[in-house]
Amino acid sequence: MKTLKFAALALLFTGFASCSDDDDSINRLDIKTSTVTNFEAPQTGGRDQEPESGEFAKFDFATGMRTTSDTEWDIAFRGLKIAVNGGTQTGTNDEPARNGNAAVAITTGTLASVTDVSTLTFIQDAPSSFAIPTGGSDGWYDYNFTTHTVTPIPGKILVFRTRDGRYAKMEILSYYRDQDSSDPSGSRVYTFDYVYNPNEGETTFE
Template identity: 35%
Template sequence: MQKLIFTVGIVTFLFSCNNGDEPAPVVPLEAILVEDLAAPNDLIDRNSGQILEERPFQFFSLEQNQLVNENEDWDMAFKGTTIRVNSAKDVSASILTGIFEEVTEVPASAVFAKDTATSFAIPTGSGAGWYNYNSSTFTVTPIPGRVILIKTTAGNYAKLEILSYYKGNPPVDQINPMTTPSAHYTFRYILQTNGSTRF
């Protein structure tokens, strides 16, 4: 199983009242950074469109903060630009337009969806879900201000932002689609572990 690097940073600090007198600190939620999760797409013949090698999805547990096997409690699965959710375990997703740090709770208006036989909860295609594809530069870049909400296998909520599709998270102007390895996800997420809709 591929080794991933996780970096943790404190993003927010919340306070609650103690007996109505002084604010008492609450354990802060933590932002988790996942770097270079490799999830290569199928190898396809560019001329015929035939699949030469079918590659597996990479299954990730937000609750465990690691790659897991398909028969375990995974939340999201990655392959190429496609992201699946574990609908069999009631995992669902909602796409928001907003600033990651400013999304402090699950909006009442958020519509959560599951994968079906004909559609994905996180839509594929340029401009439809989490990324744009530039046909001039042949590059895939995350859509700015796009936040993905996930309801996990444990029934908890997470907010997630994809930062890069290329190994090493290079600046966009330094991506060479011929030489920069793609399908290496860098993303950050905050998981609320107590079932609350607040982050």
């Protein structure tokens, strides 16, 4: 009799566990892979010691779109500067207020090879310092002083913790409209690939 009761309880708990696993699978959201083309990030100034200014162009990974929201944005572009919605303002003209918990880590590889970001060190914007450096080997691009062109560094992957605890990874492909660097008038126009995991707290992209 005791054996039958034990077997029944075991079957019951197995059923609960199975239902729980099924619920987790049903509730889990699909990872999103997308390309954004010709994302304009204009600025004024920046030449002949004229101060840079102009509104930052905000991007929301959850919707995959540009946004004008004061709060529902993850990263923001203006010229070569990229802000994250986390930390504090840097003191740059016309930058948005930080009101989320976004942060960034820069790693080397390909979008496909960056599968688990749990061991990366994420940093936020701070006074006088953007988390994403502009120029140099620590940043995402090289600048050619002869041709005055900006070229993304191959293999530089930007990994973001979004404002609300999700994760995304990005590779910037071009800084020019239609990816045509021969036309300097088409600069400050981004094209990038990204992968976004909408499941809160998940640090993998599998």
